[in-house]
Amino acid sequence: MPEKKLYSLPKAKVPGLIAALLKSKHRVWGPVQGEHGDTFLNELSSAKDLCRDYVNGFLGAKRYVFPQLEEMFRFRKTGAGLTLSPPPPPQPTVVWGLRSCDMSAVLYFDSFFGRGAKSGPNWKAGDPLPDPLYVARREAAVFVSIACNTAGPKCFCVCTDSGPFLSKGYDVQLTDLGSHYLAETGTAKGEQFVAGHRQFFGAGREDDMKKRRALEVQAEKTFQEPVSFFAKAMRKLDRGAVKPAFWQKVASYCIGCGGCIYACPMCSCFDVDDVKISGTEGARVRSWDTCDFAGFTREVSGHNPRATRADRRQRWFYHKLSMDYLEKNPVIGCVGCGRCVITCPGGVDMATVVRWMRKVE
């Protein structure tokens, strides 16, 4: 991608664009409003489903790139023996209106699920391998993210370098400028998407870019959740200052529901199971799993390396905040979306625990 290009997209043209995408056999995911007023990212059946007035949905783009339940392959018993068939390739998809934090989480998934080009005979032990299911979904989709002019009440993406505006990684980034969006293309795929639907987009204007920059500065002043000092918490964790008693305190507030993990756009652990489809056919499926459950590490002998809730809480925060993981991945394991803050019934979410960790003597 040589340089990013600017376009404008009148809001009045969005329904037409969505309708055109659906008509041309694209699947479109976007924010929809549920019957109880909540918002979440879902597949749209018509342009009318799209919700355009929202801060962030309860479940983000993880639902598309890494579905809660996903077939890995099917197995069929035939007269000649077993046959295995991987799922059909995903249809072309547009993920519309995901927020900067969720786009950042997808970029992290790229490095985790998509990581490593090596496979086949040259693969050697220890080499990371690309996950074919993730890579197929990722490559089939164009991601049109929308920058946040105002932070939500529990957002802290400004502390994790994953918002409120992004400077790269998106295919197209929209900025709400009132009657129209400024559309910035960030990849060749994004450029192709705009070029393929040029009738909906107008020319980009330099003064829109000035407005966008001013909005970014303004947006950074709207954060209410005071969690800015991740670094100090991470340093304490890395240097062994966070003792078992700390995790026992965290665990005493935790009810082990796994909500923080299901809601987390960066949590990627899964369970694998075989399910029956008919007498001669079945599927291997994967589904979201959580390190918060005792069964996550319990072995058949009954031995459990993480037997207590304190062990399991320590695991989650270690995975996300340790220098070991920062070195493995380019980013820490949090995009500051605030979903765990909203979800946790015990109030021991990322924001709170980072605050406590900073104060550890």
Add this chain to the structure above:
Amino acid sequence: MNPNIHLPYLATVTGIRSECSDTKTFDVRIKDPKEAKLFVSRPGQFVEASVFGAGEAPFGLTTSPREPGVMTFTIRACGRVTDAFHKLAVGDEVGIKGPLGNSFLDKIDSRGKDVLVIGGGIGLPPLRSMIHYILDRRADYRDFTIIYGARTPELQMYKGELAQWAKRPDLTLLQTVDVADPGWKGYVGVVTTLFNKLKLDIPNTVVYTCGPPIMIKFAIVELVKLGLPDKQIVSTLERYMKCGVGKCGHCCIGHKYVCTEGPVFDYGEIKGLAEEAF
């Protein structure tokens, strides 16, 4: 390894042997000759093996075959997938992903050194791949000692092979059980009680161990007391696993994935983990 990391090779069970009341050993061959060529294992590696409909689980390979596409693993019936394996007959089809993980050969080079293998119960099968590797190249190694502990004589793995090893002049086999029966001629007690029978040349000994977590833990404590350096203590670790290919997250110890960065670790690496390995 299949480029689609979640898709197993189809394979046929070619042999089944009973080891004890709840454990069987399976010989398996990958069906497609092209896929079979891609399957070349090294000692210490494992596979994710499937009975379709029941599921998939990780099993250590117990031999290092000279022919690609063939493998042997030993399974105790103790859950959904392992019970399904025990119901199989020769000729049945299974799924194989692998070979997965690293090898004993990726750690310190034990050629020209004394080798001590410490196995407990069903921890012997993964070690057996390294034992075979060494016996195939016996002249490259110095003294070779195997300590094998089991709960009872009946629960020993590979009884016929143990009898052969016991007869070999180039191998010392010390067998112990927790609870003996009237016919038992070996030792009684945990594996560490046999350490005083060893004359270890500390700077020139490499230890390979696998067994129940509690056994590995105490064996390492004793070996460290004897002065064995961390790099010379090599263990293969076990963790509950779902995918075997570094994605599902179940087998992590600290930031290390047992499936792709192990299962073989030396004690220096184990000590450096952010969580207790045992």
